[in-house]
Amino acid sequence: MMHLCGSSLSPFYERAALTVYLKDAASQIKLGGMPCDMKSEEHFGYNPVGKIPFLILDDGSSLIESQIIAEYLDTVLDGPSLLPADPMAAARVKLFCRLVDLYLALPVVERTWPNRGFTQDEKLKAVNEDLPKAWDYLERFMDDGGYAVGDGLTLADCALIPFLFHLDMFTSHFGDAGVGDRPRLKAWMDTVGRGDVAAESRVRAQKGLEMLRAQQAS
Ligand SMILES: N[C@@H](CCC(=O)N[C@@H](CS)C(=O)NCC(=O)O)C(=O)O
Structure with a gap:
């Protein structure tokens, strides 16, 4: 299961999390927290910028930048699209x-x-x-x-x-x-x-x- 890492205190994390909630897709992804300490070597491995949010994919690779993550989740998770077709x-x-x-x-x-x-x-x-x-x-x-x-x-x-x-x-x-x-x-x-x-x-x-x-x- 993918893991969206971060905290809702971050407006950037929350942008991606909102995408998941609005698609009613919260059961398809782990939301919040992270498997390592902030600014640890492991964190920089997932996100070389050392920030949240980051998304850990099923194969262990990661994606960063809230808008990119939000668009990706909108595409791959079930639920109504949050990007108009027009x-x-x-x-x-x-x-x-x-x-x-x-x-x-x-x-x-x-x-x-x-x-x-x-x-x-x-x-x-x-x-x-x-x-x-x-x-x-x-x-x-x-x-x-x-x-x-x-x-x-x-x-x-x-x-x-x-x-x-x-x-x-x-x-x-x-x-x-x-x-x-x-x-x-x-x-x-x-x-x-x-x-x-x-x-x-x-x-x-x-x-x-x-x-x-x-x-x-x-
Ligand atoms: N452009 C980034 C901004 C992410 C960002 O600034 N995250 C903040 C939390 S709101 C952070 O991780 N700050 C920790 C730091 O800069 O040390 C995005 O959209 O994901």
Whole structure:
């Protein structure tokens, strides 16, 4: 059985895990944890970058990078596809995921995580200057029906949902982390962001945070 390694506290791990849950395929794959210590030789064997998530395949080989893993799992696991059949809609799903990674994840959210070595000024800039731009880019390329693309959940929603926990928990301490008056993002927040799938994802992230804090305290 394949093993998706990591913790739901990681928005990248959670993107791939959400893919599995949305396909109702959790019985087809082991979810969470890892068979080695973080940054151990074995970990670097699976992922030379030393990060999570990584996917261990049945033959012992591995795959890295959350978006690549999510697309792979969407293809090989049973369940409804999270990538539209229409080529342009599929391209827009992938574009949305790319925009999340390039403009929201690293330059904004990760910058506001504790103990990452960024100065207060860098964190304030991330939230007050870079985050509005990221929201603008996403707004520009999403649909207005409450989902990122089309009329149901896709890999694009899987990319954005896990960051909601981090925006609330960490980013909002340095400025307004909300989506503002952008109508498409507001509709997305009402439909997806405040929906059951996002709520369950948030619970998993919170549990991951509590586990990490317990480990750090022991
Ligand atoms: N681009 C990577 C990012 C993965 C990533 O940054 N993972 C973080 C956890 S959220 C990590 O493993 N950090 C550990 C470290 O950098 O030491 C992906 O999409 O999988």
